[in-house]
Structures are given as structure tokens and as C-alpha cells.
Amino acid sequence: MDKLNFLTAGMPLRTGNKGYGKAFEILDEMQLDGLELEFVRGVRISDTSRETVKNSSMIKTIHAPFYINLNARETEKIDASIQRIVETAEIAQDIGAFSITYHAGYYLNMDKNKVYDTIKKQTAIITDTLSKSGVKVWIRPETTGKATQWGDLEEIINLSKEFEYVLPCVDFSHLHARYNGISNTYDEFAQIFETIAKELEEKKPLEHFHAHMAGIEYTAKGERQHLNFEESDFNYKDLLKAFKDFDVKGAIVCESPNIEDDAKLIRDYYYTL
Numbered sequence: 001m002d003k004l005n006f007l008t009a010g011m012p013l014r015t016g017n018k019g020y021g022k023a024f025e026i027l028d029e030m031q032l033d034g035l036e037l038e039f040v041r042g043v044r045i046s047d048t049s050r051e052t053v054k055n056s057s058m059i060k061t062i063h064a065p066f067y068i069n070l071n072a073r074e075t076e077k078i079d080a081s082i083q084r085i086v087e088t089a090e091i092a093q094d095i096g097a098f099s100i101t102y103h104a105g106y107y108l109n110m111d112k113n114k115v116y117d118t119i120k121k122q123t124a125i126i127t128d129t130l131s132k133s134g135v136k137v138w139i140r141p142e143t144t145g146k147a148t149q150w151g152d153l154e155e156i157i158n159l160s161k162e163f164e165y166v167l168p169c170v171d172f173s174h175l176h177a178r179y180n181g182i183s184n185t186y187d188e189f190a191q192i193f194e195t196i197a198k199e200l201e202e203k204k205p206l207e208h209f210h211a212h213m214a215g216i217e218y219t220a221k222g223e224r225q226h227l228n229f230e231e232s233d234f235n236y237k238d239l240l241k242a243f244k245d246f247d248v249k250g251a252i253v254c255e256s257p258n259i260e261d262d263a264k265l266i267r268d269y270y271y272t273l
């Protein structure tokens with residue numbers, strides 16, 4: 001991609017019930033670059049919306065449903081999870097979204113290596129299915145905010161090494177919450193970019209990055225809820241400085257509750273750097 005793009009998580013709040021056409025208008029007026037479609041409650045989009053989104057030249061990504069657990073004990077739950085990711089990716093390809101993200105699963109108190117192998121096995125099914133139908137979008141497990149959820153940075157980097165179209169979606173606020181307040185300084189942010197660039201060098205990951213950011217509240221157990229940046233201790237300024245210094249291109253999706261206002265805040269701050 002040619003620059004770093006600033007996206008809202010879902011339609012801006014002031015869209016009201018006016019749909020994607022209005023949402024893109026608002027984003028454009030605010031000098032934002034696009035949005036992440038929220039399929040978090042199911043892979044559903046009307047034909048009209050689909051056409052509108054497809055016809056927009058703005059940057060698009062999709063968040064797959066929350067009801068995904070590639071490490072579920074029940075086969076039906078695993079199959080349904082695979083299906084949800086595959087369908088999300090197929091729609092992404094159709095509407096011109098460059099990347100999809102999802103929370104891959106839960107450890108369920110199982111051995112971490114065993115969980116990794118299970119998630120790898122299910123990811124192979126997903127990527128094989130997509131490759132057979134010619135779908136070429138980035139499939140991105142997201143770094144998660146709780147210690148019970150699979151997906152620390154190392155696990156996702158390792159998984160990315162195994163599959164052509166897999167890369168991390170780095171949710172910086174989740175990492176901050178997952179480790180109860182660390183991962184919030186310039187040096188820690190820089191370390192994340194350095195590690196990803198080095199470990200996944202062949203895929204040029206900083207050229208088409210996919211990140212999530214929001215203010216966040218957390219406890220020792222990790223993520224509690226998203227907050228607006230100004231109500232939270234999340235150090236978005238140093239993070240944006242690191243984005244700039246590493247010349248990261250791609251998409252940052254802002255997930256603060258005020259959606260477009262924080263997206264605008266980080267976009268404007270970034271351009272002062």
C-alpha cells in the first residue's frame with residue numbers, strides 16, 4: 001500500500017441508520033481512509049450494502065465473527081468456525097477488502113503447544129479452501145487481550161510463517177491489556193515492528209500492515225473494555241511515532257467507543273509527526 005490509512009471499526013456513529021453510502025461520505029469529509037466491516041455477530045451483509053461497499057474506492061478490511069474457536073472441543077464448533085472465516089474471506093475478496101481478522105480461539109486450559117498444533121491444522125484447512133476458490137486476501141489472527149485467548153504475538157508470528165496468506169493483525173491495545181499494562185512505550189512498540197519485520201521478512205509485513213488501536217481498560221486478567229483514548233492510559237502518541245519511524249503502510253483500525261472521533265484524532269496526530 002502507498003501509505004498508512006486510518007479506518008473506523010464499523011460505520012461512523014454519525015451515520016445513524018443511513019448505511020454504507022453515508023458512512024463513506026462522512027469518512028471522506030473527515031479525511032479518514034475507510035472502514036472495517038463488522039461481521040462480529042455473523043457473516044451478514046445485504047446485497048445493496050454489498051454493492052455500495054464494493055463500489056467504494058476507500059480502504060476496507062473485515063472483522064470476522066466473535067463466535068470462532070478453532071480449538072473447540074466439539075467438531076461442529078470447529079467446522080462452523082472454519083466456515084465463518086472462509087465466508088468472511090470470500091466476501092472480502094468480492095468487495096475488495098485487503099485483509100480479514102479474527103480471534104482464533106481459546107486455550108481451554110490445554111497445553112499451549114498442543115493448541116498451537118490444533119490451530120495450525122484448522123488454518124491449513126482454511127487456507128487450502130481459499131486457495132482452491134482463488135481467494136487472495138490476508139487472513140489475520142488478531143493478538144488477543146486476555147491470557148485465556150490463544151494469540152500472543154509470538155504464536156501469531158509463528159503461524160504466519162507456515163502459510164502464504166497469513167499475517168498478524170496487531171491489536172496494540174490488546175497486547176497492552178494482556179500483559180497488564182506493559183507494551184505501552186516507544187521502545188516496546190518499536191520492538192514489535194522490528195520483530196515482525198525481521199521474522200516475516202519475505203512477506204514485507206510493514207508494507208501492508210493491519211492494526212487495531214483503542215483506549216483500553218484492563219485488570220490482571222487482561223482486557224476489560226475499550227475506552228476513548230483520552231480516558232485511557234494507552235500511549236497512542238508514541239505508537240504513532242513508531243508507525244512513522246518504521247514507515248509502516250497499511251491500515252490502522254480505530255476501535256474506540258467514539259469510533260470516528262478517535263480515528264480522526266490519531267490520523268491528525270500522525271500527520272503532525
Ligand SMILES: [Zn+2]
Nearest residue numbers: 063102103142
Ligand atoms: Zn478483534
